[in-house]
Amino acid sequence: GAGVSQSPSNKVTEKGKDVELRCDPISGHTALYWYRQSLGQGLEFLIYFQGNSAPDKSGLPSDRFSAERTGGSVSTLTIQRTQQEDSAVYLCASSLGESRTYFGPGTRLTVT
Amino acid sequence: GQQVMQIPQYQHVQEGEDFTTYCNSSTTLSNIQWYKQRPGGHPVFLIQLVKSGEVKKQKRLTFQFGEAKKNSSLHITATQTTDVGTYFCAGYGNKLVFGAGTILRVKS
Numbered sequence: 071g072a073g074v075s076q077s078p079s080n081k082v083t084e085k086g087k088d089v090e091l092r093c094d095p096i097s098g099h100t101a102l103y104w105y106r107q108s109l110g111q112g113l114e115f116l117i118y119f120q121g122n123s124a125p126d127k128s129g130l131p132s133d134r135f136s137a138e139r140t141g142g143s144v145s146t147l148t149i150q151r152t153q154q155e156d157s158a159v160y161l162c163a164s165s166l167g168e169s170r171t172y173f174g175p176g177t178r179l180t181v182t
Numbered sequence: 183g184q185q186v187m188q189i190p191q192y193q194h195v196q197e198g199e200d201f202t203t204y205c206n207s208s209t210t211l212s213n214i215q216w217y218k219q220r221p222g223g224h225p226v227f228l229i230q231l232v233k234s235g236e237v238k239k240q241k242r243l244t245f246q247f248g249e250a251k252k253n254s255s256l257h258i259t260a261t262q263t264t265d266v267g268t269y270f271c272a273g274y275g276n277k278l279v280f281g282a283g284t285i286l287r288v289k290s
Binding site: 101103105110112113120126128161163165168170171172173175176 | 183279283
């Protein structure tokens with residue numbers, strides 16, 4: 071596709087369950103970011119993949135969060151044992167190096 | 183670690199008034215980017231500044247990058263209701279880090 075896509079668009083899960091969020095970046099983009107945005111808040115950096123380098127995981131809030139990027143393309147963000155404070159919109163973005171960054175539509179996660 | 187501070191958090195202006203948001207990085211940046219997010223939407227790229235002291239204009243919007251490449255500003259002249267939204271700066275040091283954003287409301 072022409073843009074960054076994310077799935078699912080909405081996810082409602084029970085506290086304690088695991089969830090997987092998917093991001094399909096723009097083809098050829100070497101950089102991929104995950105951000106989290108709570109209602110009315112800014113963009114909280116989670117993780118950054120750049121080419122074949124080791125990912126920058128410095129923003130992951132706890133060891134319940136992990137992410138991988140397979141084949142330099144699709145990325146999956148996994149949250150284990152979800153908590154209510156994990157409820158937010160999870161945004162994926164991709165770019166070619168340091169150039170402009172394109173955001174996906176986000177996944178709205180609600181933990182009940 | 184790399185931090186980007188942005189002020190003000192919130193600005194409510196009368197239509198036709200000017201608006202400015204300021205961004206400051208804890209480290210020297212290779213570039214700074216500006217994004218706009220409408221309510222319910224995702225951030226959309228506005229512009230990228232790369233050179234020290236660079237100034238760019240897009241119609242009523244003026245973007246500046248400081249001489250030390252650590253600060254930036256976005257100025258909107260004569261705001262319109264279509265300008266409402268949240269404006270984010272994002273500094274690229276070794277990765278793209280966003281400021282907290284400035285929410286702009288325009289009263290008509």
